Amino acid sequence: xxxxxxxxxxxxxxxxxxxxxxxxxxxxxxxxxxxxxxxxxxxxxxxxxxxxxxxxxxxxxxxxxxxxxxxxxxxxxxxxxxxxxxxxxxxxxxxxxxxxxxxxxxxxxxxxxxxxxxxxxxxxxxxxxxxxxxxxxxxxxxxxxxxxxxxxxxxxxxxxxxxxxxxxxxxxxxxxxxxxx
Amino acid sequence: xxxxxxxxxxxxxxxxxxxxxxxxxxxxxxxxxxxxxxxxxxxxxxxxxxxxxxxxxxxxxxxxxxxxxxxx
Numbered sequence: 001x002x003x004x005x006x007x008x009x010x011x012x013x014x015x016x017x018x019x020x021x022x023x024x025x026x027x028x029x030x031x032x033x034x035x036x037x038x039x040x041x042x043x044x045x046x047x048x049x050x051x052x053x054x055x056x057x058x059x060x061x062x063x064x065x066x067x068x069x070x071x072x073x074x075x076x077x078x079x080x081x082x083x084x085x086x087x088x089x090x091x092x093x094x095x096x097x098x099x100x101x102x103x104x105x106x107x108x109x110x111x112x113x114x115x116x117x118x119x120x121x122x123x124x125x126x127x128x129x130x131x132x133x134x135x136x137x138x139x140x141x142x143x144x145x146x147x148x149x150x151x152x153x154x155x156x157x158x159x160x161x162x163x164x165x166x167x168x169x170x171x172x173x174x175x176x177x178x179x180x181x
Numbered sequence: 182x183x184x185x186x187x188x189x190x191x192x193x194x195x196x197x198x199x200x201x202x203x204x205x206x207x208x209x210x211x212x213x214x215x216x217x218x219x220x221x222x223x224x225x226x227x228x229x230x231x232x233x234x235x236x237x238x239x240x241x242x243x244x245x246x247x248x249x250x251x252x253x
Contacts, residue, residue: 017217021210024209024213025208025210028205028208028209028210029204032203032205032209033203033204033205036199036200036203037199037203040197040199040200041200042200042206046205046212049205050209050212050213050216053213054213054216054217057217116192116196117196117197120192120193120196120197121196121197124193124197135193136197139189139190139193139194140190140193140194140197140198140199141199167186167189170189170193171189
């Protein structure tokens with residue numbers, strides 16, 4: 001991906017709509033992919049992408065063109081995704097959030113049945129949004145801790161701590177449902 | 182512990198892999214334009230007056246605060 005050059009970013013901070021359009025077209029896919037790995041829903045990810053750029057446009061005067069636009073956009077997108085997960089009613093996730101995968105055919109140990117998947121999803125859903133995002137990005141999406149820390153606006157140790165707490169809580173939630181991990 | 186974490190990771194990845202296709206299907210710019218053109222939400226002046234009156238009541242009669250909190 002080509003990084004947008006500084007003069008373009010400067011024009012954007014001054015409110016130039018064509019510079020904003022260039023930025024939007026360059027980064028919309030990247031922002032969308034970042035959001036969808038948190039919310040796991042294409043429709044929501046599209047809405048949140050629009051909302052992310054709307055907030056970016058409103059906050060344009062506060063942006064320093066010497067800094068990374070992608071990192072700034074990712075942080076705003078993460079905050080919005082977190083807000084969305086915090087507001088969402090719990091049952092929504094099982095309706096259209098995560099698809100429940102069928103156990104892979106031919107696997108020697110088909111231990112992960114659809115029933116276990118449902119229980120794992122329910123246990124994940126029970127986590128507070130901040131912990132859920134940390135564990136989703138770190139363990140499901142396998143994103144580097146530094147990248148997660150940057151997107152959440154916390155230190156790498158902060159991310160490690162959230163993942164650690166999330167794992168502990170997840171185990172407790174799974175045990176409650178009779179799943180040993 | 183490390184092995185248990187790996188087992189949990191595998192379980193999570195299997196149970197919640199997320200959508201397989203993560204590419205944006207269409208350009209969102211037209212929608213963004215509509216969002217930019219939408220007029221900002223304006224709060225009617227009557228609402229400001231009501232909010233100010235409510236705040237004034239709370240300042241003048243602080244004993245009502247617990248009752249308000251209870252009703253919320």
